[in-house]
Amino acid sequence: MPYRLAISAVLVLFSTLALAQRPVPAISYTRDVQPIFTEKCVACHACNDAACQLNLGSAEGAARGATKLPVYNGERSQAQMPTRLFYDAFGKAAWQDKGFTSVLDTQSSQAGLMARMLELGHSAPLQPNAKLPEEIVLGLNRENMCPQPGEFAAYASTHPKEGMPLAVTGLSDSQYQTLQGWLASGAPLDQQALAPTAEEAGQIIQWESLLNAPGARESLVARWLYEHLFLAHVYFKGGEPGHFFQWVRSRTPPGQPIDLIATRRPNDDPGTRVYYRLWPVQGVIVHKTHITYPLSAAKLARIKTLFYSGNWQVTALPGYGPARRENPFQTFEAIPAAARYQFMLDNAEYFVRTFIRGPVCRGQIATDVIRDNFWALFQAPEHDLYITDPNYRGHATPLLAMPGQNDDVGSVLSLWHAYRDKRNEYEALRRGAYADAPAPSWSSLWAGNDNALLSIFRHFDSASVTKGLIGEVPQTLWLFDFPLLERTYYQLAVNFDVFGNVSHQAQTRLYFDLIRNGAEQNFLRLMPANSRDAYLDDWYQNSGKVKMWLDYESIDNDKASALKLDARDPKRDFAQQLLARYGELNANPDPINRCENAYCSRPNIDPALQHAEQALSRLVSRPAAGLKVIDQLPEATMLRIETRDGTRGVYSLLRNRAHSNVAFLLGESMRYQPGLDTLTLYPGVLSSYPNFMFNIPAEQVPAFVEQMENARDRYRFEQIVERWGVRRSHPQFWQYFHDLSRYIQETDPVEEGVLDMNRYGNL
Template identity: 35%
Template sequence: MSFKHAAFLSLIFFLTGCAALLSSSLDELYGAPHPRERTVAYNQPLGENFNQKIKPILENRCTVCHGCYDAPCQLKMSSTTGIQRGASKELVYDGLRLTASSPSRLFVDHDTIEEWREAEFHPVLNERLQSVNANLEGSLIFKMLELKKQHPANTQALLPSDITVNIDRDYQCPKIEEFDSFAQKHANWGMPYGLPPLSSQEHNAIISWLANGAPLPDEPPLPSELHIKIHQWEQFFNQTPLKNQLVSRYIYEHLFLGALYFDEVSSEHFFKLVRSTTPPGKPIKIIASRRPYDSPNTDEFYYRLQHSVSTRLDKTHMPYALNEKRLNDWEKWFLNDSYQVTSLPSYDPMVAGNPFIAFEQIPPQSRYRFMLEEAEFTIMGFIKGPVCRGQVALNVIRDRFWVYFMSPDLVDPEAASKFLASQGAHLRLPTETGSTLRPISNWVKYSSLHKNYLKAQYEANKRFVEKNHISLDEKIIWDGDGKNPNAALTVFRHFDSASVVKGLVGTKPKTAWIINYPILERIHYLLVAGFDVYGNVGHQLITRLYMDFLRMESEMNFLSLLPAQNQEAQWAEWYRGADSASRNFVNEGSRNYFKPTDITYKTDTPLNELYDRLQQHLAPVIDTSHYPEKAKLTADIKHNLQLLGNVSGLAAAQLPQAVILFLEDDQGQVQLFSVLHNNAHTNITSLLKESSNRIPEEDSVTVAKGLISSYPGAFWYTTHNQLPLLVRDAQAIKNDRDYELFMSRHGIRRTNPNFWAYSDQLHKLNRQTNPITAGLYDLSRLENR
């Protein structure tokens, strides 16, 4: 550090100390707050300093907890706009909210910092007199960092008891005027919360930046070749024929969460597909509707590609490539001469919220192909969208199951169009009207509609199978056309979050799904397009309750391939102790679903045999990148990883939901593995009493190569030589105390002085291995055990 720099820092700390002695209010000392202009040119010294020195610290020490809808106090530090917007006391995820709240989506709902202040977001940077002293005393970031420096709680032991790290912990969200009172009550709550403080070098860099007024750079211009691509695709999305308009609407409503990129030019820049009141070539003015199918409230609007300037986060990053092949596929599926569009559907919620009515004119086979070709992305909309947060939202799915898809070749274009059009009323979704105060009565209504649809579907399928002499065997499953790995997926639930990956990961699961087009479309419009994270408790409950239907329908599709005498018995095993409403649903559904299979079984374990047949059917396309046996490891190491994956029962029940295992070889090279805890249940039909359905003695573990969960619960670090010991210690765990000792030997706790080095290594390895899909992991749910 230069003498000049050191002297500057000394002056800062001296002035800070003086200011702390003053009893006058901030307003009296530094004037009333109002938003300040902080923008500097990206290619000037202040802009370069931020991008090269400050931004990496903020990303790797702050954004790893403050990056998404569930960021504490809504403080999203993943962009300069989010930092300037600041924090809010209002919760986004409020399970008791009786009325819908006003959306507060960054880059969408307000354009200026003044508007965010009116929406009760308070600053974390100084907005008073611009001086060194004021820039520090008026900054919540400075205050929080200093509080952490004074109370680091940095030991190898557990965190103090007043620091809680559960998902529903208490948030205080103090304004700068409230900070002194906050600090007196919560001295251990400095930032980074529940993690080691910044290093002296990092701390000093941030303090210098704050003292200098926290200048924030503008964005550099995009390369010219990207502008060409943007122009090309915006031209495609905004063609005027009715067919093109309808297709663009359909595509937008399915890709609005995607991180679109042009892989033929660059995989570094990502874009959002948005609706704008301004045409291509003009600055984007986003239409801030709650849901993508809500009315734009204007006769003229345009689909635009908005450059994403936020730091990539694993929990929200959903890459989707736009290229020549994609364009050719869309034109083949959507813009051929096989159908006509004579009028555009309205934006009335009863129409727009029902894709089977809104897009009736587009052939169902084309819609299915569109979703199926990127099935992982489609399911990921549910997994990584705002709906997928918290226990109640996630207890609608099992902890691990495999997903297959009905072959699109079984979709008769003409018959399917007529059938789905005739069933439009029965396929209505509870999200079509937004928030509701009557979730239970609505559940009864939609349950009846769904039952009517199942009956009609059974009759339609029966006619189609008989007419076309279809065999009910593994050949009804989409084989990815011999080249597409989206044909087989694995979904993991991690109690209050979830993940989806390509491939059939782990041992044979307890349950599996077969998804057809109507199920896939309803999943998207229920949990992605139709879900309002700002909706009331009724909206969120009815969404969760309706998803029960889709899960059971998918499971019944799978069971229909088992021998008739095994179908209901297997279902009963999956739903041990289920409530009467669920049993009645199953009893009615079984009459409409279970029918003789054409598979000739040769063993007395038909479920295992079915899994084997499907594995063989899909073998050419199954993605094996997460299989531990595919890692470059010795046979002994692979064997020990297999033993770790065999941990079960009460030992498994003590493990975190998702662990990142750092495995170091003799040359110091590290490979990353995921150790995932699969929670066993008698059934998953209970909305609020999940614990009563838990059977921890049947819990299991899945070990996967690479990274799967966005929210690690623990870091484990071991070497090839020490791996056998780690496995033996894991097998021996019987209670909380055993796991605490395990972590002392093999874990990297939150309080580890070297914690940040491991976190940085994790993200560096992820970027090297997965340059397109990599994003920051959320460290806020790391356990304290």
């Protein structure tokens, strides 16, 4: 061997030996583990409804572990202690004191619970894109076992196909090896808390200075603002993408580390001096709780103008307690009502999202007092008597108290009757006052910005809110004035305790029924007087008439409206005039569901998607009696349309269930009118909880539509699912599922978050 080659061989040998002896880099939680959790676990394990409260969106959640105690329980007689991650306890030991058990630690020389659950899931892969075995229960009806480490063997023997990830295409081999290697090494956690950028820190100083300014007037405004923004994922104009912040109450002033005051509600007594602080939202952002709110220099100036430009004064700061919670109109009566209402109108979509998409609207009982689709409008402040007439405001304020502060189970009915009667006294006062006011006209509607027109869709046990008027003209419309908007927000967001007992939850949801009725009555004042009874009869059919007699104040069917509407169908004419008058505010025009001149697609998009939308429009705004496939569809189906050039469009296909009335919390199935169900199709993701997905090449959309039109039974529908459906067992399930989030990121990046798949069906 030549001398140079011999030297080279020796060098290669030594290099190989050195590499072999070099330690393998340790598995990093942040770099290696959290991305796997985010891709394969967070869709089921996040927030209050995480299975077994195991939240895998952060290192803190993974360390906390799991518990058998569910958050959502509408039957408990006693309120339970809150278990909000990053809020009610910190660190593994503190959570174990609250009944949580580690899923990471080894137990008696056996692997930890997570390792064994992953092994069980990896050992029983699903048949690709096949329907799941019927014994695997999914959705909100699933009773999570949440086995303790010592109970795993029994769980595995009785549920051999229910390892993790549950009932879905599982981990890849490399992901499985990474997680098992990490768990075997002791599951070290190295996640660093998110920190603001220098630019964000500067804006935080400005906002914290505003909300912590000295003075009684400043303190009262700060408290009101905090109670209205505590649910917000705040972001700054010019801030880092993906950085969000949350308002909290702290014992420490700005400039010092936050010492969190963790109360059950945001308006509970803090027990000490309060400083309002902004801290970063930690962990993976998930769509279902991602209710965004922008902060900017313009917003700061707007708040100063609204709340500090006048010379109003505060003589004494209100205290805390049940009386202050039940009537925020009295608590904050010193703040000009016009300022409070205008602040809410400026970002009305945010406020409606907090109570439609927030914690109260999780579960059928919470949502079955609203219809499956309706539009929301807002009364102009200058036409709201609560804003303009101090005498009326003085009489109305004591009647605006809300139930839910006393959770005595034995007093539910008496408490309910007392608050119902007070509300009806207010409605009678309102009816009389508005009968003496000028007749409502188009100027009675607020049209300040694109928050003025909202669409709400209920998806059986969840709901969503979107700017713009989407879908066919709905059966009902809501008209919010300030007393109604503020009460709805306080009742369903501020005062609602997701950890409360059955009495608190029943009172809250019964009052929500009155809120819906009040919003409907407000809208009816816009209709011709002689049409109102007929509309009310249509909205409250059968048992609904009993509810009208028992619980609702009668409507004004005498005072005329100033609107000039077609007497043959005044509601539809109102909708058409509304769209024509406020078209520039309609953030989401909808040619698919409301075709004009036979053009049923959006302009200025890929021609292949235009053709697809034109074909898909044949499915919408048709009752189920003529489109039987509706009977087979879940509430929120996603369509992913792929074009030949590699682009794709994403659409929500929403089932709108018809009801004889929505006046009761229970017995919903007895009030269905399935022959009147319809579909709404709209571009984008209009639900945090997709129920199913179809992936369709654009050129096959006409065939898909034709088969949908002919699918009059389950067998024909299953043929559609077999051809285009993305079942939980589909090899590319996660790619398609997370592409929904990517689509949100591309079209409205601030709203992007991981979607929830707990409701993804087994079609």
